[in-house]
Amino acid sequence: MVSGDGDDGSEAVEYEPVGVKRLLVSMKDVSELMVDLAYSALLHNSDALATEVLELESRMDVLQMQARMNTLMAARTTTDSKQLAPVLGIIGAAEKISEAAGDIATVVLGDEELPGSIRAALPDAMEVLARATVGEDSPYVGNTLGEIDLETETGVRVIGLHDDQEWVLTPDQETRLEVGDVLLLRGGERNLSTVYETVTGTPYEQPEERDADITDLTRAVDTIVLMKNVSELSVDLAYASVLLDDSDLAEEVHALEVEVDSLQSRLEAWILQAASEVEQPVRLRGLLALANSTELISDAALEITEGILRDIETHPVITESVRESEVAVRRVAVEPKSVLAGGSVEDVLEANPGISVIAIRRSNDEWVFYPDGGDRVDAGDRLIARGTWNATEQLVSTARQ
Template identity: 55%
Template sequence: MYPEDVAYEPVSVKAVLAEMKDTAELLIDLSYSAVLLGSDEIAREVLALEERMDILQLQARMSLLMAARSPEDAEELAPVLGVVGAAEKISNAAGDIAKVVIEDMGLPDAIRSALPEATEILVRVPVAVDSPYHGHSLGDLNLETETGVRVIAIRREQATGKRRWITNPDHESVLRSGDILLLRGPETGLAEVYERASGNPYEPIEPPEAPIDDLERAVDSIVLMKNMSELAVDLAYGAVLFDSEGVAEEVAELEAEVDALKSRFEAWTLRAAARVEDPIALRGLMHLAVSTEVISDAALEISEGVLHGLAAHPVVAAAVKESDEVIVRLTVTPGSDLAGTTIGDQMVQTETGMRIIAVRRGGEGSDWVVQPGPTTELRAGDVIVAKGTRAGTTRLGELAGDQPDAGE
């Protein structure tokens, strides 16, 4: 099967960049889920999305070249090409991660033991012709409230035979028979939704026994590198949207930490190689580490212009603002529900659908807290950067006592 031909056609650069952002973030999620679940099906979805990203980046590059009519235009648009290139690198890295599964490069069973206990799992499920979900919108079905399961993407075959991806579908998205749903949620809820969508029973993943110590440390390092790389991508887009050098500096710190983790990972993997029957079975882990580092490097490229004092082109900020998952900045006001409490106390993500990805402390110093958790305390004057659904921004603003700043 050969890639489809791509010819120049007038497109909205803003719309293409927004789709590239959403696709890149989905690719990261899916590729690691394919590895942790050992799923060839999810890995093949990654490769299909990677093909879509190839088309998007070509469309973006052609449109930007057509827009550059003077040296001044070239100077303004060069950073936009950098963002396009970084998103493409993320896509390629995700594809390489998926190939670890599809090509059976060698992954120890220990990688599956990295699945966090009692947390959410990602599965792929087709919607059957006789499914009760056919013809109903996600708002009608209310899956997340009823089961804790959310549909993070829908792949739909069009009449032309081409595939259409709907990333981060909303309450108005209608499910149809033949759709492929990517679901995320707790295992108990997934079993119910999977059966109602496909008509087949859900078969849970059984994690293996704990691995040897060095290999367990290596796997833990991979998971931590993955989490840091995902966060770096989120913060990189936030740095561009808010033209924040402080956020961009945090991206650089995360990239450096991923590099350090990769070095420790290599040491633990080499030690483990002497204690496993077949060291070749660890080859896939090495590929994972390399690809994960590429993702963190790409995040740094996205925010590099901000680090060098270059204002982001308005089209990039507009694309981030209009993507399916929005990034907002809010100030915690005195007397608000968030002031003097913790993220966990207010159940921010459950109540609003928004995930707080960074907190800048108010007052002197203005230190950033990245990867805040349930026990992170929020104080009056803190600035929070959060990511999630458009509908959740209003509710989060109410809790913070502030109106969402989406980079206007």
């Protein structure tokens, strides 16, 4: 229960009997959304998205305190303590992810400007994330997402929404839109602009761009985008490894953590080189903070898998909490005789509605993050797919045929 403010201005939290499973579900959903929002705020120079991140960080502070209290109350025996220790680890890791995402948002909102125009150097294919408030005259008012069928019609997804009272972190077909709801939209820029205007009644405006003051900004942005992709994937895989008690997935998280270390070193080296081109090198501190925050997210994702890597039996509350989330992430090995071998990502998507391929790890351990439809799927590849439980289970079955 929240009971007012603490001495430092933060919300004071008292013990309230709440199911640990429900709290872990909320923490999982909040931490995943925060990482997505934080990087989108950075790459699109969006104060509005950064503000949403900080509001979610406050929500996470309350959730993690409630989760710690209820987890400690659940321990009755030494066996309980052993099995619940990884639960406390997951709670702590989710909190670290939240704090790191909040630090990224602070870079966007703070006085330390990022060099040049990050937005101008973004890849053309990058999906845009925008914050849109449902207007009184919007044709979507009173309709469910299923009735609107937004993603099928436009390719734009509602990845979260909230009103003045509560968040819906995993909106589904039954989620109904009302005047004043704040939607988080993701999709291609052209279609998103159209949907934004339909939702709000006002044209979509691009974030303000600044003139680039560093000649090699593209290389830095490419590294930032890679760090974003690796961080998001690490968090997804970490939670999936816990659900499936899958040490192979946990090892993938470890491999990604090594990748982030390499990317962090690459970005820091670029910053040192760029310092000679900037009149005020202190302006590069924002990128250093970004590199550090990304590394913290990756480390925290690895902490989530600690129980799996140490072969500690997974407590049922962990499995149940991750399964409560409507979105599943699965690792699918493409065997030589699999019907998937030799095709494309587009073939996989057409044969398995309801899933998206978010990464491919090639047989030579090279990663392809967020592949497009034309990318090949070869024997020996490992696909990382996200989707509904039924859809991902179907993909696993298909891969074995």
